[in-house]
Amino acid sequence: MLLIRCPYCEEERPELEFRNAGEAHIARSANMAGESDDDFEKFFFIRSNPKGIIHERWRHMHGCARFFNAVRDTVTDKFIMTYKAGEPKPSKLPGVAK
Amino acid sequence: MSGAFRIPSAGRLSQAKTARFSFDGQSYAGIEGDTLASALLANGVHLVGRSFKYHRPRGILSAGAEEPNALVEIKRDAARKTPNVRATVQELYDGLAAQSQNRWPSLSFDVGAVNDIASPFFSAGFYYKTFMWPKAAWKSLYEPKIRAAAGLGVSPDQPDPDHYSSRYAHCDVLVLGGGAAGVAAALAAAETGVRVILADEQAEFGGSLRFESGARIDGQDGFAWAQGAVAKLAAMDNVRVLSRTTAFGYYAQNFVGLVERVSDHLKAPGHDLPRERLWQVRARRVVLASGAIERHMVFADNDRPGIMLAGAARTYLNHYGVAVGKNVGVYTANDSAYAAAIDLKKAGVNVAAIVDLRDNPTGPVIDEARALGIEVNFGRAVVRAGGKLRVSSMTVQPKNGGGERTIPVDAILMSAGWTPSVHLFSQSRGKVAFNDETKRFVPGTYAQDCVSVGACNGTDGLSASLDEAYAAGAKAARDANARDYGAKAAKGTKPKVDASESWSRGMLGAAPGAGPDTTVKAFVDFQNDVTAKDIRQAVHEGMHSIEHVKRFTTNGMATDQGKTSNMHGLAIAAETLGKPIPEVGLTTFRAPYTPVTFGAIVSHARGPLFDPTRRTAIHPWAEAQGAVFEDVGQWKRAWYFPKTGEDMHAAVDRECVAVRTKAGLFDASTLGKIEVVGPDAAKFMELLYTNPWEKLEPGRCRYGIMLREDGFIYDDGVVGRLAPDRFHVTTTTGGAPRVMNHMEDYLQTEFPHLNVWLTSITEQWAVIAVQGPKSRDIIAPLVEGIDMSDEALPHMSVREGKICGVPTRLFRMSFTGERGFEVNVPADYGQAVWEALWAEGQKHGAAAYGTEAMHVLRAEKGYIIVGQDTDGTVTPNDAGLDWAVGKKKADFVGIRGMARPDLVAKGRKQLVGLKTKDPKVVLEEGAQIVEDPKQAIPMKMIGHVTSSYWSQNCGRSIALALVAGGRDRMGDTLYVPMPNGVVEVEVTGMVFFDETGGRLNG
């Protein structure tokens, strides 16, 4: 069972308290109704599914109930960092080369 | 006297405490502190089981958790019957009853042993090759036969009457393994004041000090030192000591699962004791001190009862006071077996000969053996064991060939060397490294905050192990607590080793006489009956990866997970492939280290505690009325209320008619309810629902549809606007949590600029639906402060006031098509208000109705149930709900998805009504619909029935269905092919009763 740091509670808590909510930084268009079929396809269906670093959304379901973002390595399953919803993708990741 | 092979002068058990036990019905005497294995051996019993595949007689190989052979059934009573218990681990108690397994009719005469003679047909890959064809024979013939013939032990057929417990724990340093190294590491860590947990699988701490007669620490016998050190640790406030506790799984971030066997060793466990306790420990640092496991020699018929590991024989002697034979032979490729021979010889047991595969080894143990007059042979191999139910001889030959000599023996002690137990390290995702010099895999690259010490780290010798462990324990404590309390130095002193034994090296793979040119049965994996020949055959048949060899031969795949066999198997595969061992690689170690009971994992989460049961405030009333309940998610809901003599059909018909002619009361408390509050509440509702909300006046209600972004219906419900900034939203019963999650997601991440608060109020309000022409007459006398006239409280409106003196949110709404109300009251008053309404209802002939009648009544009106009439691929248009989509809205969740080409294409499945041509026939929900029933099979299916009921109010059956292009088929005849014939149906509108809706004000 993983430990996940909730950036709102500022505490590491067991995985059981959290729920994954899919890939992060996929913005919903401000003009949703006017999106082309291609753009909607990219927004709704296409996910990066990387081998390595992924930015994803989690919810501290059984804690503060806040959604937040996390950087996780899909190979080692290690959380590299977590940050609040709405904050930009971190430019530097602690302990990760390149 | 507790057995003819007990040596009173040897061992640590008190001879006074006798314990009687039985094996296969025969009664024996043992001593408290024995394991079942040591007690059997004390009585001269070596034959304890039959092997898995060939039914070969098997004895006791080891004295610990690695045991592959001595698996028995322990039976306390009819329900407490545990198969596959390792006799080497089971502690003896007075009255213990054990049975051998996998034999019929008896252990010494077993019909299944014919498999041994027929063994050429059971070679590696047998299952894969033999049972490929015909497919049908698998179910009827092969599988049942194989299962009956090849099982090891029989599972109990009654529910487990024992209880189990579960605990979470946190610590700074978790030490796994309580041998000399583990105890030293725990001492060093504990002396700094940090929180320490020390766990060991045995009843007593000490590990190999149990048998190492030559070890002396701090001026004492090694085992005595360990007992003293552990007693000191146990007395410290910051230390928890767990014996009989196996760390079975090492998971992410130093999360370790352990099972503590609390009462399996007790004669009569009190019911206050759990049988086992699951520990889930999160440790800042883990010290792995799991020791090493001795390997057997791979030679012909090395599985005969009486042939065992040298270290095990030494344990039986030095700890339990049991001689494993009267005339023993020794076969070894390293020094450690000499110590066993020396100890046995000193205890008065004849040692017939030591056979050493090495050419010219030297050292003090060899000198000592010689000095004791033991015959020592170098450069020789045991090529064969004699005897069947018990070993009777060993045949010795120079390892490069030559004359044979057969030596009579009643036991053979063997040692091919020691394999570091890297199981937990490997489970932690650490990478092992092969040490070419010592021919063993040791911890290489670490993936977690842990450290290996002592024998499991490949460290040889007691002194070096203790030094390493003490330093590692102190460092782990420092690293673990630095951020909280600052580092402290250990206050104690490092244990000093005065005398120790040391051995290393040995050999891997098949010994001479069991080489590639032979066809003998030299067992590598005893539990799965895998021989050296099987492994070579697997390689010859094209299995070049060790993972393939393992699966093809099943080497290492039994419940012992190859603790004694993996390295031999790997070496034989590598030799056959002509590759060095590290290039062939080691198979992955997986949890559990030893088998874990389902009971320990499940703990209290069984029966009524498996899943929480949710009951409404009105539940006790419904129960008292004799309601039949159905499960809806975790809720118990009243399904129908049968009167004396009524079946379900009659009850539902009566309830449905009562609602339409008089009135009905229905417990709707399970409806999901969410309060949406804030200055931007209406804006938020506009975005989350398809409907327009800004202009809905306070006091009015609207039926809302929620979509996902893909444009499909996600949920629905009536929403009341209580105030400009306050909406009372209802959801489906099952949908409440996901709708709340969906709303929170959008509020927090997509629309965080909106000033809105969401609160789940499902449990806060009990909801009593009062429906029917008499509904207002029933409610009105109990209501204060609300004008109940149609003008003041029209259909689809909501008012706040009081009922029976308690606050209410009174909705005028209908899920039946009748004049109706839903009375929301604080849940604590739910039953009292229900009872008041019920009393009032009795004056008007009202009935209580359940979920079944509710379903029928809504279907008569064509009201859909999301999740029954929709399935996640239905748009509002498909469901005939276009009217509920705000045409002028610029945005809402699902607005774009709904417009995707496929979702607006012609020919989509649409919800319609179906009437069977024969009004008495009720369709089956889920039944498929076709245009032409005479077409060839497989037929083209154009839709399916989603809801179907007998409607007493309509005097006929009614149904809803999703049908391709359904709304263009009004009046058409379609067909529903069923096993008993084709049902003819007519496509109709969805409203079967009161099409004009006049009854809403009736």
Ligand SMILES: [Zn+2]
């Ligand atoms: Zn939180």
